[in-house]
Amino acid sequence: MSILVIGAGLVGSQVARVLVDQGETPVLMDSAAQTAAIGQIVSLDAVKIISGDILRPLSIVQAINDHAISGIVHTAANPMLTLGAQTDPYSAINLNIMGTVNVLEAARVTGIERVVVSSSNVLNHFLAGGNGQDEPVSEEAWPRPTTFYSATKQAIESLGLNYAKWCGVEFAGIRYGAVFGPWSGAGGGGPSNVVRTALRNLMAGEEAVVPAGTMEWVYSKDAGRGTVLALRAAELGTAIFNITMKEAIAPEDFEAALRALFPNGKIRIETPKATAVSLPNMRRTSDGSNSRATIGYEPEFDVREALADMHEWMKANP
Numbered sequence: 001m002s003i004l005v006i007g008a009g010l011v012g013s014q015v016a017r018v019l020v021d022q023g024e025t026p027v028l029m030d031s032a033a034q035t036a037a038i039g040q041i042v043s044l045d046a047v048k049i050i051s052g053d054i055l056r057p058l059s060i061v062q063a064i065n066d067h068a069i070s071g072i073v074h075t076a077a078n079p080m081l082t083l084g085a086q087t088d089p090y091s092a093i094n095l096n097i098m099g100t101v102n103v104l105e106a107a108r109v110t111g112i113e114r115v116v117v118s119s120s121n122v123l124n125h126f127l128a129g130g131n132g133q134d135e136p137v138s139e140e141a142w143p144r145p146t147t148f149y150s151a152t153k154q155a156i157e158s159l160g161l162n163y164a165k166w167c168g169v170e171f172a173g174i175r176y177g178a179v180f181g182p183w184s185g186a187g188g189g190g191p192s193n194v195v196r197t198a199l200r201n202l203m204a205g206e207e208a209v210v211p212a213g214t215m216e217w218v219y220s221k222d223a224g225r226g227t228v229l230a231l232r233a234a235e236l237g238t239a240i241f242n243i244t245m246k247e248a249i250a251p252e253d254f255e256a257a258l259r260a261l262f263p264n265g266k267i268r269i270e271t272p273k274a275t276a277v278s279l280p281n282m283r284r285t286s287d288g289s290n291s292r293a294t295i296g297y298e299p300e301f302d303v304r305e306a307l308a309d310m311h312e313w314m315k316a317n318p
Contacts, residue, residue: 001068001069001070002024002025002026002027002048002067002068002069002070003019003024003026003027003069003070003071003072003073003231004026004027004029004063004064004067004069004071004072004073005019005026005027005028005029005072005073005075006029006030006052006054006060006072006073006074006075006076006103007029007030007074007075007076007077007118008028008029008030008033008034008038008049009030009034009075009076009183009185009187009188010179010181010183010187010188010189010192010220011075011118011176011179011220011223011224011227012028012030012073012075012076013028013037013038013041013042013183013224014041014181014220014221014223014224014225015073015075015224015227015228016028016038016041016042016047016224017041017042017224018224018225018227018228019228020042020043020046020047022228025046025047025048026047026048027047027048027049027050027063027067027069028047028048028049028050029049029050029051029052029059029060029063030049030051030052030076031051031052031053031054031076033049033051034185034186035049036184036185037183037184037185038185040182040184040317041182041183048067050063050066050067054074054076054095054099054100054102054103055094055095055098055099055102056102057102057105057106060102060103060106061106061109061110064106064107064110064112065110069110069112070112070113071112071113071114071115071116071231072103072107072112072114072115072116073115073116073227073228073231074100074103074115074116074117074118075118075227076095076099076118077095077096077118077189078091078092078095078096078149078152079187080187080189080190081120081149081189081190082122082126082147082149082150082189082190082277083189083190083277084149085147085148085149085152086147086148086149086277089148092148092149092152093148093151093152096149096152096153096155096156097152097155097156097159100117100156100159100160101156101159103115103117104159104160104163104167104169104171107163107169108163108167108168108169112169113168113169113170114169114170114171114172114231115160115163115169115170115171115172116171116172116174116227116230116231117156117157117160117171117172117173117174118174118176118227119153119156119157119173119174119175119176119240120149120150120153120175120176121175121176121177121216121242121244121286122145122147122149122150122153123145123150123153123154123157123175124175124216124242124284124286125216125280125282125284126145126146126147126149126150126280127143127144127145127146127150128143128144128146129142129143129144130142130143130144147277153175156173157173157240160173160239161173161239164239170236170239171236171239172230172231172233172236172239172240172241173239173240173241174223174226174227174230174241174243175240175241175242175243175244175286176218176223176243176244177215177216177217177218177242177243177244177245177286178191178192178215178216178217178218179191179192179217179218179219179220179223180192180194180195180196180217180219180220180306180310181219181220181221181223181306181310182220182221182310182313182314182317183196183220184317191211191215191217192220194209194211195307195310197209198210198258198267199258199307199310199311199314200314202258202261202262202265202267203311203314203315206266207266207267207268208258208262208265208266208267208268209267209268209269209270210251210254210255210258210267210268210269210270211251211254211269211270211271212251212269212270212271213251213271213280213282214248214249214250214251214282214283215248215249215254215282216244216245216247216248216249216282216285216286217244217245217249217303217306218243218244218245218299219245219299219300219301219305219306219309219310221300221301221309222243222245222299222300222301223243225297225300226241226243226291226295226297227243229295229296229297230295233294233295233296235294236294236295237290237293237294238290238294240290241290241291241294241295241297242286242287242288242290242291243291243297244285244286244288244299245299245301245302245303245306246285246286246288246298246299247285247302248282248283248284248285249303251269252269253303254303255267255269257303257304257307258307260304260307260308261307261308261311
């Protein structure tokens with residue numbers, strides 16, 4: 001029996017690496033797998049890579065049947081995440097919502113017991129409303145997402161929890177912080193590309209730009225490990241888990257972490273206009289008590305350790 005990892009990118013490749021370290025041979029399904037980038041994270045000899053599209057439900061079912069799949073990790077998302085969804089909302093809605101429904105439905109009809117899905121901690125920050133004192137009949141009873149991307153993530157969490165309640169498919173929604181980490185391929189989202197560009201510029205002796213807002217981050221290795229913890233957990237409880245560094249990191253702290261690596265580097269704090277919608281000023285820290293108590297997640301990397309590890313990886317993979 002194997003685990004099907006859908007989406008072999010920044011996070012999916014790390015999920016595969018963790019599974020391989022545990023003795024598994026995961027099956028990576030991607031519509032356009034970036035094998036060179038994947039091979040820098042996990043040995044291509046240790047995984048199976050297949051072509052598939054979550055917008056074609058039968059390709060998911062075929063993958064499940066052909067490879068004796070016992071569980072699914074779904075990390076595929078629209079390009080550039082929040083920024084991409086604001087630019088092309090229809091495509092993001094179709095891919096994030098209907099793609100996830102196709103995964104859940106494929107699990108239901110084939111008898112897969114557990115599906116772990118990438119959500120996002122944008123649901124902890126991109127919100128308005130919620131002034132109804134939790135009274136269900138109030139027009140302002142519940143917070144409402146304020147971006148297309150966060151709206152899709154709320155939808156897939158609600159749908160997944162209903163598949164768990166009514167269809168017997170165990171569901172876990174993983175609310176990652178802004179993910180950054182080793183990855184040389186395309187994709188990854190605005191925040192991850194900002195970090196990669198900053199490190200690349202400093203390594204080349206050029207100026208780096210640090211986002212001006214306080215952010216909740218997570219290193220991709222922790223994101224992959226937390227995802228596998230949810231996949232393996234005996235019980236899922238409320239089934240929604242915040243996977244972050246468990247601290248809100250101010251831009252000055254991020255700059256200081258970079259200066260520890262590049263004491264003479266030129267660093268400027270500024271959020272580029274093109275990515276402003278995906279890099280907000282986060283005033284709260286996501287609660288990690290449920291992820292700690294239910295799946296045993298604690299971050300292994302703080303921002304300094306994560307940047308140092310990524311720097312070493314980039315030196316080894318120029």
